[in-house]
Amino acid sequence: MSQSRFHGRFEDSDRICERPGCREAGEFRAPGFRSGGFDGPGEYRWFCLEHVREFNAGYDWFEGMSAEEILNAQSPASGWRTESPSFRPTAGVDGMPRWADFNDPLDAIGARANGIKSRAQREAVMAMDGRFSRDEARALETMGLGLDIDRHRLRRRYSELVRRYHPDRNGGDRKYEKRLTRVVEAYQLLRKSSALS
Secondary structure: OOOOOOOOOEEEEEEEEEEOOOOOOOOOEEEOOOOOOOOOOOEEEEEEEHHHHHHHHHHOOOOOOOHHHHHHHHHHOOOOOOOOOOOOOHOOOOOOHHHHHHHHHHHHHHHHHHHHHHHHHHHHHHHHHHOOHHHHHHHHHHHHHOOOOOOHHHHHHHHHHHHOOOOOOOOOOOOOOOHHHHHHHHHHHHHOOOOOO
């Protein structure tokens, strides 16, 4: 099925217009009875050009919504609080601000940017200390440790983070597996560091 220069027309279709009594080709799609979502793209109705124009003239996207839902859908910030990994309440586990704590998306973005900037500054300070390489400084940041570290404190922190993030130790919660992988890699790098006594 190819789309022609006429916007929205799907040619080479053997569909017939769904308007009762019309025998023209159904080359234009319109929203169906089931909208798109998690289960797939939804269903479409197919009309000829004349009847899709008629359908569009009477279509109400807000049909079935309450006044509050309509207001929220029209908001310029609509959808910014969508549940995604960055917006979940657990998004701040790596020391960054949690998106869910902000009412304004610009405040959330600013706080996140400041967190990233301060993290980069801390890594630079650790690397300039001379004892740690840039990779080791990043590993210290991942482990949530500062320059006042020794092997005993590193092992204690590693055990604490494994208990927090490993599914076998936290009740089967697998959502922290990527974080656990970063912690293990950081620990493996730091335990071999000559800077630790």
